[in-house]
Amino acid sequence: MQFHRFTVVFYLIFLFSLVLAEASGQSPKQRYELNSGWVCKNIKELESSGEDLSRRGFPTKEWMPATVPGTILTTLLDNHKIPDPFYGMNNTRIPDVYDTGNDHYTYWFVKDFKEKAVSNEQVWLEFRGINYKAELFLNGKKINKQRLEGMHLRHQYNITHLLSADGDNRLAVVVYPPDFPGAPNGGQGGDGTIARGLTTQYTAGWDWIQPIRDRNTGIWDKVTIEKTRIVNLKNPHIVTLVPGKRLPEGAQQPAVIKVTAELENPTSKAVNGFLQYRLAGQLIRKAATLLPNQTTTVSLPDYTLQNPKLWWPNGYGKANLYNLKLEFVSNTAGLLDEESVNVGVRQIDNIWNEHTRSMGAFVNGQKIFIKGGNWIISDAMLRFNEERYDAEIRYHKDMNLNLIRIWGGAITERPEFYNACDKYGLLVFQDFWFSGDCNGRWEDPMKKDDQWTRRKYPDNHDLVLTAAEDQIKMIRNHPSLAFWCGGNEITPPDDILLPLRDEILPRLDGTRKFFDFSNSDEMSFNDLGGNGDGPYGIQDPKSFWGSRTFPYNSEVGSVGVGDYVSLERFIPGENLVAPEFKNKIDSVWNYHKYIGYDEHIDPYGKAKNAKDFAMKAQLINYDQYRALMEGYSAHMWDWYTGSIIWKTQNPWTALRGQMYDYYLDPNACLYGLRKGSEPLHIMMNPLDSMVSVVNNGFSTRRNLMVQASVYDMEGKQYFNTQAFNEVGPSSVRKLFKMNGFITKLDKKEGIFVSLRILDEQKVLLTENLYWLPGKDGKYGGLQQMKKANLEAKAVNVGKGKISVSLTNAAGNPVAFFNRLALLNKDTGKRILPAFYDDNYVSILPGETKVITLEYKDELAVRKTIEIYGWNVPKQIIEIN
Structure with missing residues (x-):
């Protein structure tokens, strides 16, 4: 009886502590970014130590404002110290780190911020990405015991004991470029030595980009302060099991939810409590004892979710999401920490298709014909934001694609990218950080080291495995993440590949297929001799229907020149000429990686000028990508289980492989692909x-x-x-x-x-x-078509939504290939991004077509609609 009374009293105290925590209205976790007020200075201009620089008394009044998160190049551009490297030949005017030496792009960054340590509270400093090496100092003390190294790695530090008593703090960070920036000699990844470090290989140059001069050196991702009450709940892991073959509609059989999390106790005393979450009105919890100065992984009981709302890929059903709030509740002090995770209930399986001889993707028991696009990175200078990610992924949704492959020469994409993919139903094929070009698949006269030396890149294999563990934990909960891949067109070295495949991924994930490399035989096998990719460049549309390629093609396609307005954004007026690829190509077109359209333009009439060329290029763009996806769809489950276009976007102002330009302005590739990929x-x-x-x-x-x-x-x-x-x-x-x-x-x-x-x-x-x-x-x-004057009307039909009707009178010819654009009425510039449910549209005689467009509504901006077509005079119409 005494034990029973004690239990009741203890339980009442526990409930009372929960009530107090909820009544306070305060979350136990407070998180904010250090994203403004930074200053920086080149290391050559300073002789002081990090201890001195991180003291409040050290003067920084004359230092340059710094962009954080951002790269050195971004800071220099924002301070007008360099020209825009995306415009014209400006990139040639910026010093390259290979020529200047690393000190030229080695900078100190300083940030003052207010924060106090409060009793029973822990304060954490997190860097979500630094490239390439760094030392950290706070209030005269060094934070990191060992120098930070590696771009693809998060770093978190408990700084509670380093905070000043009065709450005035100074953080100082010195950031060094990659040890081996590589010679930008025109090869894929330059001379290849950029791959000796764990960084972005494309920054030494590729066939779709010129070198990024600082090699993306900087505090390139978010810097965050997080406050918790004693315990730090981190790296939750959510697994959903959806047995059987499901349909998007109707009642569902149950699904199983499996949840684990890491709980860090940085104090000298043990902490007792419960790890718990609520879902569909049910509380799932487990008691845990957290030992002093240790991190404990706690697994909650499996939960059976009744009649779940399932997550489906784009084109197959809704991408439903649940918000799961994971909490750690102390027996005595109430809620100590929490993390929120958006959960998509779905199961992804892979089953070999013996008929096509390729892997088949299944979601919730249903086979999915993969229609994908290859993704490099949102911005070559790493200027990321949630709005841009959302717009780019929405464009992929609008193309009727269901997968994005993240290419191995760039990064593990950011959580904000995955959030958008979760929202729009885009599966993700995530490469790790290797490429056949830099990592030794081929002999290459442009490379400094021989094939077998490059095969051992990067130099620090333990760092790669550490980074892989961290990045897997960062993104593994996203329902959109569908596949892992060892690298682009090559596997990592065995002492990386085998631990990654056989131990790390099974331990940290265990739910997704791992392809050893992007065109591996385990992905697809062509009877003509293994797997591969391509073809690239402009194809005869008939070839997509009649010529069989690889049954699950990881890269196919290539063109994507924008329209004239797009070209004007980065090509100087004197260089806006009709390009002649096989003769003497203009220097700016050549620098921006133009692929020849010549013999494909000529059947429409030789281009008279750049404007004429750009219009005719759109006809080719549309036809190419409609035919590509039609040809693959015509043979689905016979020749193919999927294809992934190379590539759907550009992080630089290149003239190839893009459905929309760097400025988020779509070209006809997007709408041809949208048409050919329709459900x-x-x-x-x-x-x-x-x-x-x-x-x-x-x-x-x-x-x-x-x-x-x-x-x-x-x-x-x-x-x-x-x-x-x-x-x-x-x-x-x-x-x-x-x-x-x-x-x-x-x-x-x-x-x-x-x-x-x-x-x-x-x-x-x-x-x-x-x-x-x-x-x-x-x-x-x-070329001889008569004009067709369209009657056009535009009406606001909601916030950020306009309906445009286009009528072609009976007796007219077809009103062919009309482009709509939303304009700022005062400047005449296009409002970007804007999303059209169709574009480059043709209206038959006597018919009307209605186009709906959406955009981010800015009330102060007056808007009009521009319409022009092949045989339709340009007109500007008012919006009613």
């Missing part, structure tokens, strides 16, 4: 004119009315057919050929072919318009 799509094989319907969904689509029409260059409709059909789940169905009609009607100048799918109520579900050349393979008819 429900109608298409025509250019080899034999077979019309097919693709259904990427999990359910049969019934009672689909299919329409096919042909229009000549005058706008006359020659042919129309209708048929009702059904298409099974995750399949493609061939319907009928149009070659007889096309041959009969294919006059010298070419024709348009319009394909549509309607439902039983004759509501348009999707449409597709092809423009075909004349018998000579040229587009003479397009």
Whole structure:
């Protein structure tokens, strides 16, 4: 009975402590960024020690304002010390660290901040990324015992004992560039020695970027102060198990939630309490004793979630998320620390497809045809922000893609990137930090060291394994993270690969497929001789339909020149000429990595100037990426289980491989790919004119009315057919050929072919318009088309949302290939980013098309809509 009374009293005290914690309205964790008020100075201008610099009395009034988070180059640019390296030939005017020596880009950073240590409170300083080495000092004392090394690594320090009594503190950080910045000699990764350190390989230059002169040296990611009540809850791990084959709609069978977390007790006394979380109204908890000065991993009981709202990839269902708040509650002091995690309940499996001889991706038991894009990095100078990440990932969603592969020559992407992928339903294929070019897959005369020496890069293998553990913990909870990969086109060395594959990933994750490298035979195997990637460059659209490549292609594609407005942003006026790749190419176009469009432009008429070139380039862009995804979709589950485009975005102002430019302005690649990747799509094989319907969904689509029409260059409709059909789940169905009609009607100048799918109520579900050349393979008819004046109206339909209707009068020719752009009315500049549910659209005679666009609404900015097309005069319309 006495034991029972004691238990009751103890439980009442425990409940009372919880009430006090909640009544205070204060979270036990307080976190804020040190993201302003930094100053910096080059190391050559100082002789003082870190102890001296980190004392409040040391004068810093004459120091340069520093951008943190950011790189040295960003700080210099923000202070007008260098020209914009993304414009013209400016990058050639900036000293390169290989030539100057590392001291030129070695800087001290100083930040004053207010913070006091309070009883029963711990204060933590965290750096989420420093490149490449650093020493840290606070209030005259050194923080780190050993010099920090490695770009891909977080660092957290308990600074409670170092804080000043009056709350006035000074932090001083010296940051050194990579020990081996590498010679930027024009090779992939320069001379390759950049890979001797654990840093971004692309900064020594690649075939899509010029060298980044400071090699991304700096405090490049967030610096955070975090306050906890005694215990530090960190690195939670959430695993969801979704057995069976599911559908997005309807009631669901249960799912299992598994949760663990690390609990750090930095004090000299043991702490008793509970690790717990609430989900769907249920409390799941486990008692834990935290020993002094130790970190303990606690596993909670498995929780069975009834009727879960599942997370699905884009195009297959909603990307549902739960917020899970994990707490540690002391037996005596109430809530001590907490972490919030967004959880997507889903299960990802991989099953080898013996027919295609490639890996198949399954989510919640359903096979997913992978339509992916390769991602380098958001910004080559690491100027990251949540809004830009959100916009870029939304563009990928708008392309109807379902996967992004993060290329190995850059970084482990930031949590904000993954948050956006979680939100928009983009699976992520995450490479580790190796590439075939720098890490020795091939002999290469541009490289300083031989193949076998490069095969051992980086120099510090233990550092790689430490960083891998840390970065896995950082991103493993994101439902979008689908696959791990050892490296781009090469495995890491065995003493990195084997521990990573056989011990670290099973221990820290254990739920995701690990590919040893990006075009490994375990990913796909081509009967012609293993796996690979490509082709690259502009292809004949017919080749995507008729030439079989690798069954799960990790890299295919290449073009992506923007329109004239895009080119004007970074090419000086005197260099805005029609490029001639095979003759003498302009120096700026060449410096920005232009790929020749020449023989592909010429069938539309040789480009008269840069503006004419840019417009015709969009026709090629659209056709390329529509045909690419149509060709792969036409053979899904037969030749292919997926493809990943090289590449969908650029972190620099390059002239290749992008669906939108660095300034977030889309080009026609985005909308051609959007069309070809539709979940429900109608298409025509250019080899034999077979019309097919693709259904990427999990359910049969019934009672689909299919329409096919042909229009000549005058706008006359020659042919129309209708048929009702059904298409099974995750399949493609061939319907009928149009070659007889096309041959009969294919006059010298070419024709348009319009394909549509309607439902039983004759509501348009999707449409597709092809423009075909004349018998000579040229587009003479397009060059001679009559003008089609569109009637255009724009209406605000909500905050940050505009509806634009475009009407083409009967008797007109097709109003072909119209670009819409949202403008700032006062400046005439495009408002970016802006998201259109379609663009580069064509309107048939006598028809109206409605386009909806969305943007971040800024009330003070007056807006108009610009419209122009191939045979449609440019007009600016007001928004009602």
